[in-house]
């Protein structure tokens with residue numbers, strides 16, 4: 001894709017968490033090359049991550065994170081893909097797209113390569129309809145519209161904060177499902193984008209995700225996972241529950257569906273089970289908690305909403321496990337670090353790499 005036709009090329013960063021090499025970028029080059037990459041190198045900082053020639057990027061390893069955040073680096077996970085949220089924090093752009101390094105370009109039913117980034121941008125730049133479900137899916141899409149009975153007072157829609165993409169080949173299943181269905185592959189291409197209705201939570205997967213950083217960025221904290229934590233692979237889920245409660249409160253939309261990527265690597269289900277097992281029973285308490293969260297009308301900014309949620313996490317989930325008291329504290333540290341690196345009004349206005 002020519003740089004000149006790359007939509008939002010100066011307003012969007014691509015964030016990639018990695019412990020591997022980044023050869024997967026070769027397949028994405030036609031779509032990603034015009035954009036700035038923020039690579040968050042997890043694990044051993046002395047390892048050199050090779051970035052293919054021709055990409056414009058900044059790379060942060062654990063030493064960089066510690067240097068930039070100081071003691072506040074404690075809120076950024078280590079040895080877990082949750083570390084990617086540091087990339088959201090240091091970005092200076094209005095939009096973020098994050099993708100895993102084992103996700104490749106998928107093909108649509110006509111055999112054409114899917115430009116996932118282009119579809120995410122379309123999703124983010126068009127309104128959402130969270131207050132009344134449109135049965136013909138995305139009404140703002142070419143060749144579709146609101147169906148009979150859809151209130152005209154609601155047809156303007158609201159801003160879209162999040163675009164949640166899906167995966168062909170290896171689906172994002174939890175470990176028990178992976179163990180029971182080791183050979184299951186997702187071959188079903190559903191040609192739809194939907195707004196997730198207000199009041200409905202969803203399991204947000206971080207491997208093919210885009211969002212309006214200026215709107216919802218401060219709430220996109222991928223919770224404490226990995227090294228030293230009792231749980232893993234719930235980082236994106238935690239963020240998804242928090243952002244959905246906040247988007248519902250502030251009147252923004254969250255979409256799911258297109259675009260698809262081709263997810264190539266099935267991580268080890270036994271390792272995943274070890275990471276997930278506490279989450280699998282904790283979530284039976286976490287979901288009712290998030291369903292019951294009420295944000296007061298004084299919560300008029302994402303930061304205020306997020307701090308309020310952290311207070312309720314500490315008060316109500318601390319009895320589930322001490323981990324949630326630590327997590328509530330990390331949520332506050334995240335906001336403090338976010339506000340330190342993103343003084344009011346600077347998002348989208350500073351050149352990259354100007355983080356302290």
Ligand SMILES: O=c1ccn([C@@H]2O[C@H](COP(=O)(O)OP(=O)(O)O[C@H]3O[C@@H](CO)[C@H](O)[C@H]3O)[C@@H](O)[C@H]2O)c(=O)[nH]1
Nearest residue numbers: 017018019042079080081100101102172205206207267
């Ligand atoms: O310690 C780590 C492990 C991995 N990464 C990077 O994070 C992504 C995801 O890693 P991987 O593809 O191995 O994990 P999956 O089990 O397929 O995906 C899970 O991770 C979630 C986030 O995408 C997803 O929702 C789950 O299904 C890769 O880029 C690794 O390089 C890491 O940084 N640190």
Ligand SMILES: [Mn+2]
Nearest residue numbers: 100102265267
């Ligand atoms: Mn993967």
